[in-house]
Amino acid sequence: MQIDGSFFIYIGFGLIILELLIGVATGFDLALLGVTSIIGGMFFKLTGNLTLTIIIVSAIIFSYFLLGRKIVRKKLLSTTQKTNIERLIDAEGTVVKKIVPGNPGQVKVESEVWRAESEQTLGLGSKIKVKSIDGVTLKVTRKE
Numbered sequence: 001m002q003i004d005g006s007f008f009i010y011i012g013f014g015l016i017i018l019e020l021l022i023g024v025a026t027g028f029d030l031a032l033l034g035v036t037s038i039i040g041g042m043f044f045k046l047t048g049n050l051t052l053t054i055i056i057v058s059a060i061i062f063s064y065f066l067l068g069r070k071i072v073r074k075k076l077l078s079t080t081q082k083t084n085i086e087r088l089i090d091a092e093g094t095v096v097k098k099i100v101p102g103n104p105g106q107v108k109v110e111s112e113v114w115r116a117e118s119e120q121t122l123g124l125g126s127k128i129k130v131k132s133i134d135g136v137t138l139k140v141t142r143k144e
Helices: 005-022 029-047 050-076
Strands: 092-097 105-109 112-117 127-134 137-142
Touching (some): 105 137
Parallel strands (some): 112 137
Antiparallel strands (some): 092 105, 092 127, 127 137
């Protein structure tokens, strides 16, 4: 079987299409391999030197996996950030309106006043800790 530049170009387009079908789950690796194969195929068509083409393509791929992959993955991976409401969990505050089980009161957490419920009676000025959130109501306990 005689290999020419078209072989590398077809492989490259196949890898790019596969990346598009799979999505970013591969971390852009297949797309890069595809582009590298296309470049290698065009280089081979120009020079006719298979050995040099393989060396250049291998160097590009090796460089990417050694240096560039971390950068690409860092850009592609999303980080989970807490929303404002989620930041309140484990936050501490002060009761500003008495809380009785079954009768919500109010607490001040991070300079904001929130509706709050507790399984224990918490008087005005009591220090609290937020345990969970249900809608716009904080579930709190006495700070220990």
